[in-house]
Amino acid sequence: MSSEQMKEAGIEPPRTRRYLLRWLEKFRRGDYGIGGDLQHVKDGAAEVRVVEVPALKKDPSKQSNYEPTSLTLTPGHIKLVVNLPEGQEKPTGDTTKLKKVKGLKLVRGSTISGPYVKPKAGGKGSVGVICVQEGMWEERRGRKIDGGERRRAEVRWRRAVEEHRKNN
Structure with a gap:
């Protein structure tokens, strides 16, 4: 159109x-923005988790002299931030089909970092929840007026009170 x-x-x-x-x-x-590629969403919330999976084999013709580094304790494995059904701790089935969640990354080896991710209690930073929120997919543009959307009413109310005091 x-x-x-x-x-x-x-x-x-x-x-x-x-x-x-x-x-x-x-x-x-x-x-689709943050959370647009999540497969398992229930009631507007999706659980993301750090899992350790075998690294995919590289094409031998393009192989360099350097081995890829990993922060895992198991050689030949890598850590990914993936979306799993709620309560499931490890992926079932073929791990080669797992996809990383776009927009999220690992910090200090096992802590999930990214926008709109809240750590889940007891997960030690390796389990998080992404919940649907107002303005999550909106484009940030323009400038803040009167302190931004959240404080606008408060700032305008204070301004009106001051003006009312001056006039009376």
């Missing part, structure tokens, strides 16, 4: 059309 077609459909102002066109293009590219 083009901007002209959106205009004929009555989508105004132009800024709204540009916003929708940006989102259409993101979905065409498969860029």
